[in-house]
Amino acid sequence: MAVYKRSYRAYSGRLTPPWSRFFVLTRYALRGMFRSKFLTTIFVLSFFSPLVCAILIYLNHNATILNMMHARHNEAINVNGDFFLGFLGVQGGIAFFLTAFIGPNTIAPDLANGALPLYFCRPFSRAEYVLGKLCSLFYLLSFITWVPALVLFGIEANLSGPGWMWENRSIASAILLSSWIYILMISLLAMALSAWVKWRIAAGALILGVMFFLSGFGAAINAVMQSNIGFYIAPGPLITRVCAQLFGVDARIDIPVAGAWAALLVMCGICLALLAKKVRAFEVVR
Template structure:
């Protein structure tokens, strides 16, 4: 039987609102993340330290428990800037390692298999595509950086009282701002590198390499040129400087906080530029 009038008809069903559209990508991208045992293991592992710290804080305020454990001191440790500095450095390092494993998986396969036209033939912009992929990284890294950081701060505040919390409100701001900067940087770097190398495994190794090599490069630059501005090329040192400022630590890194923020801005802008060059609905094959 001949089939007539089978011409194209546009989709007439309900549409997701424009503002929430990028979340569809996030939802699908997030599904595959925990398929990797390494990622799952690292994610779980990154909660051990906050948990240990919360238990430590509880013990810190319970003399009876300390004496029961035969610890002849009135505190296990001091809860000051150094405490939060170490805490956030450990969590940020965990976030970096986790990103190296799952970050490149989000975008590299789409580019390697020329799947971008399939995304962009739908009502989805390039910005929404990147936002959708980046939001998965941001969400996951938030869970292991500023969320436990603020939780630890909250636990200490509840044990020490409102006066302590008000006096040390800068710590909370540092946890939030430092973490947001770090995870935004990691998300953009992971996506940019994976978009350029298109091989998720290499992109992960490259992410590892970029962070270590820039640290070494910055230190070498400072030593040979007899300068301190080389440190502005070292993302890890910039983060330490920002945390140090908020946690009231005198680290003498030779990095100005505003300079560190500006440096992060430049690095993130460069990553965005790299992404804009590669995330396109078409590809020129030479």
């Protein structure tokens, strides 16, 4: 029957499993993100650094090239925890820039257009909404951070042999864990600010501001009080401290690892509380 001749009828077909429905939100959010040419360009450019690193790793194992440079294996570059931490530092910067660009678009448009009642009048909870949006950022940022890092790890393992992979297996888990923490932190921050600041440019600026201002403010506290207490309010140094511990390298940030973990958890908790306050079908005016 032609579609225009059909009238309203009840639906009696198959339904998707309830647990999988937040992926619908993720899928549509990702589709929306990649409509932006700017984002697509930055996303593609973010693979430049992994490509360079992959070439370097290859050259590091290429005897002809090493002979030409009068260098020995691992002399040109040493592929270890420091290498991967540095790589994730660069990729993390790009990921943060992208988050500041796309983060404001996650929740603010839904709030501005009153779309939240449409989500929550369905069998779809607030937690699933936040999870769906979080997953969209997680997918995107994963392809910039831990996925290329693990590919590099795989290339190095392939060229160096299974012995290297076994010896450095902790690096693989550190890549995963540190990237996840970083993605979770910046995604929650971006979403929380997106829920509170409806104006996209202001929200983007605020995401950058919060990271840099808190880092600066923390450094100022450290300088004034001649202590390290300021690091506890700065997300950047906290993540660096935790990642350094995971990679087993020196972080030059003198605070206990447990304290850094606790501070990051508190920050994530604050972001979730901010989201819980705003992500509602209707705001209750008391």
